[in-house]
Amino acid sequence: MIKRFLIARETLLLGVILLLIALVASRFPGFVSAGNLVNVFNDTAPLIILALGQMVVIVTRCIDLSVAGNLALTGMAVAMLNSVAPGLPIPIILTISILLGAGMGLMNGLLVWKLEIPPIVVTLGTMTIFRGIIFLISDGKWVNAHEMSASFTGFPRAETMGLPVMSWIAIGVSLMFLLLITRTSLGRAFFAVGGNPHAAVYTGINVGKTQCAAFVISGALAGLVGYLWVARYAVAYVDIAGGFELEVVAACVIGGISIAGGLGSVGGAVLGALFLGVVKNALPVVHISPFWQLAISGAAIVIAVTFNARSNRSSGRVILKPARSNS
Amino acid sequence: MSLKTRSLPDRLHSPRSQVFKNWETLLFAVAVSIFVVNSFASPYFLDAWGLSDATFNFTEKAMIAFAMALLIITGEIDLSVASIIALASTAMGAGLQLGLGTTELVFIGLAVGLLCGAFNAVLVTVLGLPSIVVTIGTMSLFRGISYIVLGDQAYRGYPPDFAFFGQGYVFWVFSFELVLFAVLALIYGILLHKTNFGRTIYAIGNNPTGALFSGIRVQRVKFILFLLTGLMSGVAAICLTSRLGSTRPSIGAGMELEVITMVVLGGVNILGGSGTILGVVLAAFVMGLVTFGFGLLNVPGIVMSIFIGLLLIGVIALPRLWKMFLNRR
Numbered sequence: 001m002i003k004r005f006l007i008a009r010e011t012l013l014l015g016v017i018l019l020l021i022a023l024v025a026s027r028f029p030g031f032v033s034a035g036n037l038v039n040v041f042n043d044t045a046p047l048i049i050l051a052l053g054q055m056v057v058i059v060t061r062c063i064d065l066s067v068a069g070n071l072a073l074t075g076m077a078v079a080m081l082n083s084v085a086p087g088l089p090i091p092i093i094l095t096i097s098i099l100l101g102a103g104m105g106l107m108n109g110l111l112v113w114k115l116e117i118p119p120i121v122v123t124l125g126t127m128t129i130f131r132g133i134i135f136l137i138s139d140g141k142w143v144n145a146h147e148m149s150a151s152f153t154g155f156p157r158a159e160t161m162g163l164p165v166m167s168w169i170a171i172g173v174s175l176m177f178l179l180l181i182t183r184t185s186l187g188r189a190f191f192a193v194g195g196n197p198h199a200a201v202y203t204g205i206n207v208g209k210t211q212c213a214a215f216v217i218s219g220a221l222a223g224l225v226g227y228l229w230v231a232r233y234a235v236a237y238v239d240i241a242g243g244f245e246l247e248v249v250a251a252c253v254i255g256g257i258s259i260a261g262g263l264g265s266v267g268g269a270v271l272g273a274l275f276l277g278v279v280k281n282a283l284p285v286v287h288i289s290p291f292w293q294l295a296i297s298g299a300a301i302v303i304a305v306t307f308n309a310r311s312n313r314s315s316g317r318v319i320l321k322p323a324r325s326n327s
Numbered sequence: 328m329s330l331k332t333r334s335l336p337d338r339l340h341s342p343r344s345q346v347f348k349n350w351e352t353l354l355f356a357v358a359v360s361i362f363v364v365n366s367f368a369s370p371y372f373l374d375a376w377g378l379s380d381a382t383f384n385f386t387e388k389a390m391i392a393f394a395m396a397l398l399i400i401t402g403e404i405d406l407s408v409a410s411i412i413a414l415a416s417t418a419m420g421a422g423l424q425l426g427l428g429t430t431e432l433v434f435i436g437l438a439v440g441l442l443c444g445a446f447n448a449v450l451v452t453v454l455g456l457p458s459i460v461v462t463i464g465t466m467s468l469f470r471g472i473s474y475i476v477l478g479d480q481a482y483r484g485y486p487p488d489f490a491f492f493g494q495g496y497v498f499w500v501f502s503f504e505l506v507l508f509a510v511l512a513l514i515y516g517i518l519l520h521k522t523n524f525g526r527t528i529y530a531i532g533n534n535p536t537g538a539l540f541s542g543i544r545v546q547r548v549k550f551i552l553f554l555l556t557g558l559m560s561g562v563a564a565i566c567l568t569s570r571l572g573s574t575r576p577s578i579g580a581g582m583e584l585e586v587i588t589m590v591v592l593g594g595v596n597i598l599g600g601s602g603t604i605l606g607v608v609l610a611a612f613v614m615g616l617v618t619f620g621f622g623l624l625n626v627p628g629i630v631m632s633i634f635i636g637l638l639l640i641g642v643i644a645l646p647r648l649w650k651m652f653l654n655r656r
Contacts, residue, residue: 063459111640115647118597120404120459124584125640132633140627238629246467249460259460291478291576295471301464302450309456 009256013271017278024282031285038163044277045170046071046225048270050244051251052177053218055269058252059194060211061261062112062119067222068244069130070104072236074226076134079143079152079236086149093152093227101223102216104130109212109219116208119215127245134238145234156228166228173221177266190214194261243294250297251276254304276300350594354609358616365620372623379500383493383570385589385615386504387563388582389607392589393515394556396607399590400519401531401549402599405447406462408560409582410469415439415564417473420482420574429489436565437558443469444557451553452546466583473576482574493570504566508611511559516604524548532599581632588639589614597643614638 025032050067057064074097081096082088104126111122145153156166163171181187192200193210200207230236255272257264279296283289365372372378391408398405418439419432427435443465450461495503519525530538531545539545568574593610595602614635621631 111644115644117640117643117647121587121591121597121643122640124587125636128581128584128632128636129640132629132636135627135629136633140629243467246463249463250467253460253464259457289475289478291474292471294467294474298464298467298469298471301460302468305456305460305464306450306454309454 010265010267010271013255013268013275017271017275020275020278020282024285028285031282038167040277040281041170041274042164042167043281044273045166046229047244047247047251047273047277048170049173049221049225050218050248051255051269051273052173052266053221054248054252055177055255055257055264055266056180056190056214057119057211057218058249058257058259059190059261059264060214061194061197062211062214063123063249063259064105064108064215064218065120065123065245065249066104066108066126066130067218067248068241069127070101070219070222071226071229071244072238072240072242073104073130073134074100074223075230075240076138076143076236076238078227079148079230080138082149082152083143083147086152090151090155094224097223097227098220099223101226102220105216105219105222106212109215112215113208113212119211131238138236138238140238143230143236148231148234153231153234156232166232169224169228174266174270177269181266186210186213191262194263196262246301247276247297250301250304253301253308256304256308258308259305272304351603351606351609354592354594354606354613358609358613361613361616361620365616365623368620369623372620375500378619379502379505381615381619382502382505382508384618385611386502386508387566387570388586388589388614389508389611390511390563390566391556391559391582391586392593392607392611393511393604394552394559395586396590396593396595396602396604397515397519397528398549398552398556399587399595399597400528400599400602401552402535403451403458403549403552404462404587405458405553405556406583406587407443407447407465407469408556408563408586409579410466410473411440411443411557411560412564412567412579412582413473413576414443414469415561416568416574416578417476417482417576419564419568421476423482423485429486432485432489433492433565436568437561440557440559440561440564441554442557443560444554447557448550448553452550470576470580473578477574477576483572485569485572489569490572491569493566493568493572504570507562507566512604512608519604528552529600532596532601584632584639585614585635588635588642591639592642 021032030036050071054064054067077100078093078097082093108119108122108126111117112119156164156169158165160168181190189200189205189210192203192205193207197207200210229241233240251272252264252269253259253272254275255264255268255270257268257272276297279300280293283292283296395405395408415436419436422432422435447458447462447465450456450465451458492503497503497506519528527538527543527548530541530543531548535545564579567579571578589610590602590607591597592613593602593606593608595606617634618631621634
């Protein structure tokens with residue numbers, strides 16, 4: 001029954017996105033050309049990847065506000081590495097950025113797991129610490145396109161089978177998450193911890209460790225996006241992706257991932273991100289100032305969370321929850 | 328907020344509880360030692376006017392921190408305070424364009440603060456939504472509205488008498504903001520520690536269900552506290568706008584972090600249930616002195632923000648590490 005509800009929610013969101021695209025297309029037919037839709041998807045790819053990472057964190061009743069800081073720090077680190085050693089092959093750069101991001105995620109995770117500090121406090125703190133460290137290592141300077149090697153900036157934009165590599169990575173990460181959530185015990189553990197931490201302890205799940213794992217996954221993806229972001233825009237500085245963490249949380253909330261934990265799906269996170277991506281790309285097309293973006297994502301969070309609470313409100317007290325077939 | 332295996336305290340943390348007395352003594356000692364170290368480190372530190380200028384580092388944040396402390400003690404949080412400042416300041420700027428005078432501008436600032444607080448309050452207490460997500464949303468929404476109104480522009484040209492709130496002095500080196508800070512500290516101290524309302528705040532923070540069953544209108548108390556936090560953000564917006572003399576949509580960006588750090592550093596339990604206004608006052612002085620000292624030593628602002636972030640985590644982490652260390656022995 002819950003599964004049916006989730007499906008209904010995702011179809012609804014998909015319907016809203018399609019409606020939005022149709023509305024824009026009715027005035028500006030160029031918006032639905034294949035080339036533009038590919039652009040919109042590619043532009044949303046970082047948001048999709050980060051929203052998936054944020055999803056597992058939120059499902060375990062935590063929140064990760066440090067993703068944008070993590071992204072920017074990793075991006076700056078690999079950009080500086082590239083300007084010092086331009087010959088470094090891309091697979092090594094990718095590995096370094098994922099490990100660096102995972103390391104920062106591990107830091108968040110350990111603080112939440114071992115010291116039981118509320119995740120919001122931990123990640124609010126590390127968010128500023130990461131930004132500050134970027135300033136320290138870069139001395140406030142920018143790393144510009146001419147200091148990066150052609151292969152470094154070329155990788156995310158290289159087109160294979162009609163889509164840029166960046167889009168393929170987003171698709172690949174989504175598929176991996178589908179497997180992680182539906183086919184592994186870790187995926188089950190995320191939902192068990194979020195659904196009922198006390199019961200999870202009695203079934204032999206280490207709550208803190210599971211939450212820590214979620215933070216590591218979120219951090220690793222932030223690191224990956226850090227490289228992709230810096231390479232795609234061919235610039236790295238202290239403030240890149242400033243405030244992006246809010247967009248990531250917005251994507252999750254819009255995608256129906258309950259902030260109270262234990263509820264969410266891969267499809268929801270992807271569609272939530274796509275919704276914001278379509279809005280963002282449609283604004284300039286319909287001649288609305290990009291300054292509207294911030295207020296729109298804020299309003300979307302408020303509306304989505306109200307909507308979530310309305311539809312999730314259970315009547316009476318649920319003593320025994322029905323088994324969740326999708327988790 | 329972490330909802331995992333949170334053990335309920337077996338006794339009420341009264342404000343006179345020994346632990347927090349110690350925490351405040353510690354904070355006081357830290358404040359005094361920073362003061363002494365700074366006066367040796369820089370010859371410019373011990374100067375009445377210099378120190379008076381330094382108080383501007385914390386007065387506006389502390390005004391919000393008082394209300395935020397009450398909110399956090401009840402187990403809620405408001406991340407939108409800095410954005411309320413932006414929106415209130417933008418509204419005052421818009422009023423200025425209509426040719427309104429100082430009285431009207433102050434009224435607008437307070438009213439917008441209250442309205443924003445009421446908006447959060449309705450979403451959290453009437454609709455029953457988690458305050459973290461709601462205020463993350465309104466944090467984008469309120470500042471987003473400022474960006475829509477202002478874009479890359481700024482409002483300037485506030486009337487000369489409006490400058491009093493942020494730049495005026497009541498007596499000798501005591502600025503209007505410093506006096507307001509002291510008065511508000513007194514009011515919030517009495518409200519939290521000497522009134523029935525204050526007792527209900529602790530009761531809610533320690534056990535919301537228990538509080539409800541003992542006849543406390545939990546949602547109403549929380550509603551009032553969100554209103555107060557909004558109002559204080561409005562007051563801070565007036566002071567900050569008056570001090571800067573202009574309004575940009577990025578005004579006060581990141582201030583919510585410093586306000587929350589101040590509250591947590593002041594010994595307020597981030598999970599709710601305990602904390603004192605005296606602690607917040609001392610924390611305000613500690614943060615103000617550190618920022619001022621760093622400024623004199625030419626430390627860039629972003630490095631100070633690393634320090635604030637470390638402080639936020641360290642203040643909670645160190646006592647827990649210490650406890651783990653003691654348990655291990």
